[in-house]
Amino acid sequence: MMQMVEVDRRAVLAGFGVGAVAVAANARIGAPSAPHPRVRREIRDLERWFPDDLNRLKNAVAEMRKSRAGAMAWDKNAEIHSRRCGVPSGEIHRTLHFLPWHRAFLWATERNLQHAIGDETVSLAYWHWPVLGAVPASFRATPLAHDRTRLDLFAHEYAFQSAMDSAEHYVGKIEEREGWPVVTQLGFGGYDVVPGPLSVLEGTPHGSVHNALGKDMGNIKWSPRDPLFFGHHANLDRMWETWRGASHSARRRTEPWQDRLFAETVFEFFDLATGKTRNLRVAEVSETAALGYRYALPGEGVDGGQPVGTSTSGQNQNEVPDPALLGVPLASGDARIGLPTVAVSIAEEGKAKAILTVQGIQIPANQGGTVAIYLFDRKHGAFSPRRAAFVGTIGLVQQDTATEIAIALDVTTALRQFPIESGRIGVAIVPVGQDDALSLAVSGYAIEIVPQ
Ligand SMILES: [Cu+2]
Structure with a gap:
């Protein structure tokens, strides 16, 4: 899908002629x-x-x-x-x-x-x-x-x-x-x-x-x-x-x-x-x-008002979904681990980061929902939220046609907090707080270590 996207873009660019304006x-x-x-x-x-x-x-x-x-x-x-x-x-x-x-x-x-x-x-x-x-x-x-x-x-x-x-x-x-x-x-x-x-x-x-x-x-x-x-x-x-x-x-x-x-x-x-x-x-x-x-900032221009929510750094632990809201994983599999182009470690702050991509996520028409992404160590077998690192949530909004999407997330912090000892990283996509069923198919997962 993504190679296609690249080809399309080049074709359109050619139509505009070379030479950026x-x-x-x-x-x-x-x-x-x-x-x-x-x-x-x-x-x-x-x-x-x-x-x-x-x-x-x-x-x-x-x-x-x-x-x-x-x-x-x-x-x-x-x-x-x-x-x-x-x-x-x-x-x-x-x-x-x-x-x-x-x-x-x-x-x-x-x-x-x-x-x-x-x-x-x-x-x-x-x-x-x-x-x-x-x-x-x-x-x-x-x-x-x-x-x-x-x-x-x-x-x-x-x-x-x-x-x-x-x-x-x-x-x-x-x-x-x-x-x-x-x-x-x-x-x-x-x-x-x-x-x-x-x-x-x-x-x-x-x-x-x-x-x-x-x-x-x-x-x-x-x-x-x-x-x-x-x-x-x-x-x-x-x-x-x-x-x-x-x-x-x-x-x-x-x-x-x-x-x-x-x-x-x-x-x-x-x-x-x-x-x-x-x-x-x-x-x-x-x-x-x-x-x-x-x-205006929240509370700006108000006597006694306090600007809130202006921080743009740091992890917010409240973002981790309540395990009671989690459903059965919609998809899971092993991540391909890309070989870094140079030997770098994500353990050291600012040296490199790990990017997880999930490719070919097929979402049926008229289905939507919010999913949580977890990494887990395959040596423990199947996914369990108690033995997994939370990466983030993704809201997939309902469309009236079937769509295929890809997502990319920074998993550096997750891997630092939850080292995968076996080197076999499992990825799970889990529905959060949904009444209606959402079904997904995924073509693959990859983790790339990118030097900074
Ligand atoms: Cu819109």
Whole structure:
């Protein structure tokens, strides 16, 4: 599958002609409408300290959800997302366009909300999952309520720390070793302009939080029908900004703004003001300041408020799922251990890391769920959570067609804490807290030791 992906990309690149065209990363979409950028705040902060801002958002959503001539502007806006899911070209999931497309979608939706009530100060809010670990009160009542399976979250579902820790470079790197495609760098928001492995961020917390809420939110195409979609994706957008750090940080420079296929792609959005399509180039959404907004920290600008959840390092033990929630492994097998190109050990901090790739994960149509990945020593025989190292969780969001995906995870810490003495590493994929059955087939597992 992945060799195919590489061939496709080269073919498309050839169509554009050789010679990269530089794209200014600071492209502007006209001046921001207000002298100060709009501030997107955490939902609980709006509830407690900024009721006027929350009311503006509620009124605008209520207006867009009203039926006019049998059609709702809200659903027309949501439909834009469905056109980019499970499509032969222009897919915005499992690609590099995951973060920029959703940023543009939030921005276009925010403009529509402003237009709906004729107030350009309407701003989206973000849902920082760990603050409450549940759906905020304001999103449980009309007009922000929606049909959802669950209102509480498990910590392993909003495990953003793993995504932050694994976010080495925005662009993942895939190498071929002994005829086997191996991910040697972990893409934060994707790997390529065509669908490739699922990035850590897109699996968890993105996919797992979608799955937790279920109903429309658990359906990749129609998730934006739920108003909380925009709170969820605003927090992912904020994580992107947090990961980038200060302007022009080294991380920001690793982003593929020089890649024309990435940066010059044009996406269409629904524009309520004209009833027509509004186009946005990916390069136009590189800077939040140019789009006229910024994110406040949770509790920012509030007397006595404490910023929370701002740490971007360290392991969060709460992310390990409760063993009582684990089901029977959906798939397990031995990992191929790639020979390191130079003799390095992962035991020493900063010398090398171990990357696990799981290839050819077949997900049947209309099935989704959150799975946990474990490593275990094969000398003990079959998998048991009590004798295994937890690696991370991956949220696989339901699609209406069967899909094949690959995932890559940093297993350095897991292997340090749980040395595999026999050298035979087993990998298990275990469903977490699922009522409905999910079935998976996997073609193989590989662990690569990558010098740093
Ligand atoms: Cu999406």
